[in-house]
Amino acid sequence: MSAPLLDIRGLKVYYFARRGTVRAVDNVSLKLTKGESLGLVGESGCGKSTLGLAILRLVPEPGRIVAGSVIFDGLDLTKLSEEDMRRIRGSRIAMVFQDPMTSLNPLMKIGEQLTETLMVHGEADKEVAKEKAISILSDVGIGPERFNDYPHQLSGGMRQRVMIAMALILKPDLVIADEPTTALDVVTQAQIIDLMKDLKEKYKMSLIFISHDISLVSEVADRMAVMYAGQVVELGDVLSIFDEPLHPYTKALLEAIPNIELADQKLVYIPGSPPDLVSPPPGCRFHPRCPFATDKCKVEEPEMIEVRPGRWVKCFRYG
Amino acid sequence: MARFELTISRHIARFFARRAKWGAEHYITATGAILVSTIIIMAIFAPWIAPYDPIRPVGDPLTPPCREYIFGTDSIGRDVFSRIVYGSRIALQIMILAAMMSLAVGLPLGLISGYVGGPLDRALSLIMDSLYAFPGLILAIAIAYALGPGVINISASIAVIYIPTYFRMIRAEVLSVRESLYVEAAKGLGADTKTILFKYVLPNVLPSVPVVFSLNAADAILTEAGLSFLGLGLPAPTPDWGFDLRSGYLYMPAGYWWIATFSGLMIVLSTLGFSLLGEGINEILNPRLER
Amino acid sequence: MSSLRVYIASRLLTAIPMVLILLTVVFVVLRILPGDPVVAIVGGHAPPEVIETLRRRLGLDKPLHLQYLDYLWKLMRGDLGKSLIWGQRPVIDELMERFPATLELSIFSFIIAVLIGIFTGVKSARNFGKPIDHAIRVYGIVTYALFIPWFGMMLQFIFGVYLRWLPISGRADPFMEPERITGLYVLDSILTLDFPALISALRHLVLPSITLGIYISGIFTRIVRSHMIEVLRMDYIRAARARGIPEGRVVYRHALKNAFVPLLTMMGLQFALLLAGAVLTETTFSWPGMGTYLLERILYRDFPAVQGAIVFIAIIIILINLLVDITYAYLDPRIRLR
Numbered sequence: 051m052s053a054p055l056l057d058i059r060g061l062k063v064y065y066f067a068r069r070g071t072v073r074a075v076d077n078v079s080l081k082l083t084k085g086e087s088l089g090l091v092g093e094s095g096c097g098k099s100t101l102g103l104a105i106l107r108l109v110p111e112p113g114r115i116v117a118g119s120v121i122f123d124g125l126d127l128t129k130l131s132e133e134d135m136r137r138i139r140g141s142r143i144a145m146v147f148q149d150p151m152t153s154l155n156p157l158m159k160i161g162e163q164l165t166e167t168l169m170v171h172g173e174a175d176k177e178v179a180k181e182k183a184i185s186i187l188s189d190v191g192i193g194p195e196r197f198n199d200y201p202h203q204l205s206g207g208m209r210q211r212v213m214i215a216m217a218l219i220l221k222p223d224l225v226i227a228d229e230p231t232t233a234l235d236v237v238t239q240a241q242i243i244d245l246m247k248d249l250k251e252k253y254k255m256s257l258i259f260i261s262h263d264i265s266l267v268s269e270v271a272d273r274m275a276v277m278y279a280g281q282v283v284e285l286g287d288v289l290s291i292f293d294e295p296l297h298p299y300t301k302a303l304l305e306a307i308p309n310i311e312l313a314d315q316k317l318v319y320i321p322g323s324p325p326d327l328v329s330p331p332p333g334c335r336f337h338p339r340c341p342f343a344t345d346k347c348k349v350e351e352p353e354m355i356e357v358r359p360g361r362w363v364k365c366f367r368y369g
Numbered sequence: 370m371a372r373f374e375l376t377i378s379r380h381i382a383r384f385f386a387r388r389a390k391w392g393a394e395h396y397i398t399a400t401g402a403i404l405v406s407t408i409i410i411m412a413i414f415a416p417w418i419a420p421y422d423p424i425r426p427v428g429d430p431l432t433p434p435c436r437e438y439i440f441g442t443d444s445i446g447r448d449v450f451s452r453i454v455y456g457s458r459i460a461l462q463i464m465i466l467a468a469m470m471s472l473a474v475g476l477p478l479g480l481i482s483g484y485v486g487g488p489l490d491r492a493l494s495l496i497m498d499s500l501y502a503f504p505g506l507i508l509a510i511a512i513a514y515a516l517g518p519g520v521i522n523i524s525a526s527i528a529v530i531y532i533p534t535y536f537r538m539i540r541a542e543v544l545s546v547r548e549s550l551y552v553e554a555a556k557g558l559g560a561d562t563k564t565i566l567f568k569y570v571l572p573n574v575l576p577s578v579p580v581v582f583s584l585n586a587a588d589a590i591l592t593e594a595g596l597s598f599l600g601l602g603l604p605a606p607t608p609d610w611g612f613d614l615r616s617g618y619l620y621m622p623a624g625y626w627w628i629a630t631f632s633g634l635m636i637v638l639s640t641l642g643f644s645l646l647g648e649g650i651n652e653i654l655n656p657r658l659e660r
Numbered sequence: 661m662s663s664l665r666v667y668i669a670s671r672l673l674t675a676i677p678m679v680l681i682l683l684t685v686v687f688v689v690l691r692i693l694p695g696d697p698v699v700a701i702v703g704g705h706a707p708p709e710v711i712e713t714l715r716r717r718l719g720l721d722k723p724l725h726l727q728y729l730d731y732l733w734k735l736m737r738g739d740l741g742k743s744l745i746w747g748q749r750p751v752i753d754e755l756m757e758r759f760p761a762t763l764e765l766s767i768f769s770f771i772i773a774v775l776i777g778i779f780t781g782v783k784s785a786r787n788f789g790k791p792i793d794h795a796i797r798v799y800g801i802v803t804y805a806l807f808i809p810w811f812g813m814m815l816q817f818i819f820g821v822y823l824r825w826l827p828i829s830g831r832a833d834p835f836m837e838p839e840r841i842t843g844l845y846v847l848d849s850i851l852t853l854d855f856p857a858l859i860s861a862l863r864h865l866v867l868p869s870i871t872l873g874i875y876i877s878g879i880f881t882r883i884v885r886s887h888m889i890e891v892l893r894m895d896y897i898r899a900a901r902a903r904g905i906p907e908g909r910v911v912y913r914h915a916l917k918n919a920f921v922p923l924l925t926m927m928g929l930q931f932a933l934l935l936a937g938a939v940l941t942e943t944t945f946s947w948p949g950m951g952t953y954l955l956e957r958i959l960y961r962d963f964p965a966v967q968g969a970i971v972f973i974a975i976i977i978i979l980i981n982l983l984v985d986i987t988y989a990y991l992d993p994r995i996r997l998r
Contacts, residue, residue: 106902108898108901108902110898111788111789136904136905136906136907137904138904139901139902139903139904140902140903140904140905141904144902144903145899145902147895147898147899147902149895152894152895152896153895153896153898153899154896154899155896155900155914155918156896156918157917157918157992158914166903166905167903167904167905170903170904170905170906170909171904213899216899216903393794393797397798397801495674495677495678495681496681498678499677499678499681499682499685500681500682500685502678502682502932502977502978502981503682503685503932503973503974503977504932504933504935504936504939504973504977505932505933505936506936506937506939506940507935507936507939507954507970507973510939510954510955510958511686511689511690511966511970512689514690514958514966515689515690587804587805591805591807594807594809595807595808595809595939595940598809598940598943599939599940599943599955600955600959601958614807614809614810614813615809618809618813618944621813621816621817621821622820622821622828624821626817629810629813630810630813630814633807633809633810633813633814634810636807636810637805637806637807637810637811638805640804640805640807641801641802641805644801644804644805645801648801
């Protein structure tokens with residue numbers, strides 16, 4: 051069993067806002083091995099995006115990492131200097147963001163944005179940089195004639211491909227994709243997912259795929275972590291979770307997926323609303339919306355238990 | 370109206386209650402409030418604060434600041450300090466008058482224009498935009514030139530500059546409120562335009578007025594001082610800060626610095642007071658979103 | 661038709677009515693408002709024949725609507741009337757003589773204000789919420805309260821009278837003015853390689869442009885800060901940081917570069933304020949520009965000159981605003997390349 055590429059231990063990320071302290075990521079532990087795809091699923095506001103940003107130490111003010119460690123290939127990222135961290139960003143860990151229109155500099159040609167990434171990481175030769183940029187663009191399916199285009203001259207799908215190209219240009223070990231297809235239409239979404247799967251194979255990278263769409267995550271990821279209210283509530287490989295969801299929240303998420311084959315369907319939804327992360331419910335955070343909640347759930351917080359090898363749940367129903 | 374007053378006193382109470390949690394904007398507002406109150410007190414209690422008559426000579430001309438004359442005397446022998454104290458009356462008078470005139474014209478025009486819309490709105494907006502683009506002081510100079518001196522005339526000159534500001538602000542508020550649900554509901558219940566304007570639109574528009582008023586006040590003081598300094602303000606011997614600055618100016622190269630310095634300083638401090646107050650209140654009522 | 665041309669056309673379409681409105685406002689203010697300009701010129705005790713002659717000469721005896729049309733017609737041909745005093749030269753000529761002085765002062769003040777504004781605004785935005793941010797915001801408020809004549813006087817007193825380092829009035833030392841090519845002393849002295857004139861002109865520019873420049877810089881600081889805060893919150897800034905781009909480069913090459921054109925535009929639109937401030941600055945420093953011309957003619961009751969100067973200013977303002985708008989549209993590739 052080789053050492054994990056990414057080992058997150060007890061990570062806590064809080065936002066210190068005027069109305070109170072938002073506990074966006076509250077004691078999360080995860081491991082990712084080399085070459086693996088991990089999906090991170092949860093509703094809006096559950097902390098998954100913050101977790102992704104925290105790995106790269108890009109959590110915006112007034113947020114801060116308050117506890118825990120993020121060990122990447124032996125290095126604790128939370129303890130690195132800003133300059134060392136900067137060197138890792140883009141070159142060893144890269145991120146793909148949700149909205150490609152706003153994530154690309156509108157006043158800069160896309161070719162330039164690519165070559166810039168190379169040059170700030172040490173590539174001195176402009177010609178070499180340009181070649182590499184054109185090469186990666188063709189990998190994502192964009193021809194060299196687009197090199198001098200501005201972002202607004204490309205379609206949404208193409209822009210996202212550019213984003214992916216920018217993430218991959220330095221051949222990072224880990225790519226974090228935060229809702230990469232949410233801003234796209236369904237057809238383009240499928241194309242991008244296929245592209246990502248191909249590139250993952252080709253470049254042998256590890257991937258963290260963040261999304262609120264559990265069925266989408268299941269297509270891309272090997273393993274999956276389900277997050278709720280800043281905590282991971284279930285963890286395991288994708289097929290196993292789909293076959294047999296353990297946590298009540300996971301069950302509810304899966305039941306909520308409409309089945310395209312059934313004729314008359316009532317849309318199932320999870321009653322209640324996501325908890326306020328400033329003052330989350332005591333005990334198990336899901337208990338107000340859980341059909342199986344007991345009195346114990348209202349008072350005590352369950353531990354993360356390994357029910358089977360590789361299958362973890364945070365629920366009293368399993369121990 | 371009573372409701373409005375209650376909100377003000379509640380706001381002020383809350384302001385002081387949470388002193389421990391004061392941020393920078395609270396200190397700014399407090400400083401502004403202190404400066405403004407000082408000026409107001411100076412204006413109201415002028416006869417008791419000023420040691421001498423401001424328009425009659427009381428000592429030797431051009432005496433430097435000393436125990437008898439705290440800020441010295443001017444070229445005719447009048448006490449500079451007394452002139453400054455009484456000057457606050459003129460400054461405040463004109464400022465309030467100008468602001469009220471602006472509001473009196475700008476508010477109704479903004480209300481009607483915003484609510485009625487159509488070609489009237491377009492025409493009025495174009496006129497207001499044109500006026501707004503023109504340099505304020507120069508507009509005031511033109512009007513002061515045309516109307517001549519006098520408190521009302523000067524106030525009118527200044528008032529014209531800010532009509533577009535009030536107009537725009539009110540109109541913007543009206544536009545956003547006009548489409549809101551409760552106005553729709555009121556219309557559905559058969560309320561007529563006048564009622565809608567007064568009962569629904571106006572109360573929503575009013576909260577933004579104090580902030581603009583405060584900043585407007587700061588500007589008005591500067592413009593009035595500017596007009597006086599340029600010789601288009603009130604005639605001598607009225608104690609006016611801008612006027613004294615101008616007359617003091619002539620004696621500065623010879624080393625008689627106190628006339629110009631103190632009168633100018635008053636202009637700066639009162640402008641500063643109203644600016645700080647306006648900015649501070651604005652920041653407290655509409656805090657910038659944290660990231 | 662390129663979208664840029666469409667844009668220019670639409671802006672022109674708004675600019676023309678605005679000029680017309682301002683011209684009408686000037687007309688209304690100077691003729692319809694109470695007060696007989698003729699009496700104001702010659703005084704109430706002049707004999708009636710003199711008053712009538714003057715009235716006829718100024719065209720003020722005709723019915724209002726004819727006056728208005730006459731006024732507009734003359735303006736379209738560039739005729740701003742003739743001055744009533746000192747040789748009765750065409751007002752437009754006198755204005756063109758004075759205009760370069762105001763222009764030069766405005767340019768230098770603008771540059772100073774922009775430099776201060778960008779430096780402080782960026783610093784403030786980068787350190788949002790920290791003490792330096794609050795200090796700079798206070799700076800912005802304080803500078804606007806620095807009443808120009810007073811501030812100018814204080815500088816004059818300290819640097820001119822007390823320390824005697826710099827001159828306090830005029831554009832150049834007597835007999836040191838450069839040969840007049842453009843009317844901009846700095847430019848002219850460079851073009852004629854007249855270095856003593858250059859030094860003299862620059863020395864005279866220091867205090868007035870610092871006075872006006874610092875006064876305006878407060879507003880610019882606020883504009884820059886506000887815009888930079890917005891830009892720094894943008895997704896592409898975050899994405900740039902995620903690629904490992906150093907913070908300095910992110911702020912300057914990405915954020916500021918993107919913000920630069922809109923910022924310059926917003927600052928350019930403050931030209932009206934600059935001009936208003938110039939009037940006070942010119943008076944304080946005895947600077948022979950349009951501001952002092954206007955006031956001088958008011959003092960002498962030279963009605964055509966006063967009217968002409970105000971009209972001239974109105975047209976310049978609208979022109980500058982138009983120019984700034986168009987430049988902005990030209991420089992934004994989103995509008996240019998459609």
